[in-house]
Amino acid sequence: MKILGRTQMLSQYSILDSLPVIKQLGFDGVEICVERKDWSLIELDKMPADAIRERIAQLNLAPHSFSFHQDYIYDDHIFELTQKAIKMTPRFGTNIFIFSGTKKKTGDTAEWNRMIERTRTMVEIAADHGVILAEEFEPGFVVGTTAELLRQFDEIPSPHLAANVDLGHVFICDPDPLQSLAQIGGKIVHCHISGMPAGQHDHLIPQEGDMDLSLYLRALRSTGFDGALALDLYKYNYEAVSKEAVDYLHQLLAQME
Numbered sequence: 001m002k003i004l005g006r007t008q009m010l011s012q013y014s015i016l017d018s019l020p021v022i023k024q025l026g027f028d029g030v031e032i033c034v035e036r037k038d039w040s041l042i043e044l045d046k047m048p049a050d051a052i053r054e055r056i057a058q059l060n061l062a063p064h065s066f067s068f069h070q071d072y073i074y075d076d077h078i079f080e081l082t083q084k085a086i087k088m089t090p091r092f093g094t095n096i097f098i099f100s101g102t103k104k105k106t107g108d109t110a111e112w113n114r115m116i117e118r119t120r121t122m123v124e125i126a127a128d129h130g131v132i133l134a135e136e137f138e139p140g141f142v143v144g145t146t147a148e149l150l151r152q153f154d155e156i157p158s159p160h161l162a163a164n165v166d167l168g169h170v171f172i173c174d175p176d177p178l179q180s181l182a183q184i185g186g187k188i189v190h191c192h193i194s195g196m197p198a199g200q201h202d203h204l205i206p207q208e209g210d211m212d213l214s215l216y217l218r219a220l221r222s223t224g225f226d227g228a229l230a231l232d233l234y235k236y237n238y239e240a241v242s243k244e245a246v247d248y249l250h251q252l253l254a255q256m257e
Helices: 015-024 049-059 076-092 109-128 146-155 167-173 177-187 213-222 238-255
Strands: 002-006 029-033 064-067 096-099 132-135 161-166 188-193 228-231
Touching: 002 064, 002 238, 015 029, 015 049, 029 228, 049 076, 064 076, 064 228, 076 096, 076 109, 096 188, 109 132, 109 146, 109 161, 132 188, 146 161, 146 177, 161 167, 161 177, 167 177, 167 188, 167 213, 177 188, 177 213, 188 213, 213 238, 228 238
Parallel strands: 002 029, 002 228, 029 064, 064 096, 096 132, 132 161, 161 188, 188 228
Antiparallel strands: none
């Protein structure tokens, strides 16, 4: 498994300028984010995809992914932008596109069906462009637990719809988190990692919190996963805390060998 830096957390830099910083901090790869840290959006047409792809290759940042976490379920404009972003994904030199959704408004069948209909459209576009969509469930979202994620997979059976598992979300949303990882199994293509306190959605540095991350990493390996773990921290100065966090995560991975 490899540790990725997220460009969203370094939005004091352009994406291009953030890449050497991510390399210097010890990350293996990078998650390219459309959002800045304040959740404002970088205009897709102004993202220099070709130059980003070339810089990533020059820096040997691998693996890498592309992400856009916005409300495609209710916001028609965001739904259009999400489709556009999926089509752009191969230009960044990756086939992994990470997305989520939005908080439940009604929690009823109509809301679920609306999510399914729009997700199915996105999956069809992904299939046409050789992209794998990696759904990230969030606490309280329309897709907000492993059970709901698996239900989504059942209703949209496609090799182009998979999971970006945030380990902290599994920890606080599911009654048996390690079993949840086993249930998602081979559909896991990408992960987010941080520490997390019990019963609270608060992304902490991986050295803190109530999770035993070594157990989660071993559970991931048991599914056959050997991919990207993106460090997902919002409340910190990412540049200040990342080197120690990355070193810690690399140590956990080395202990599994």
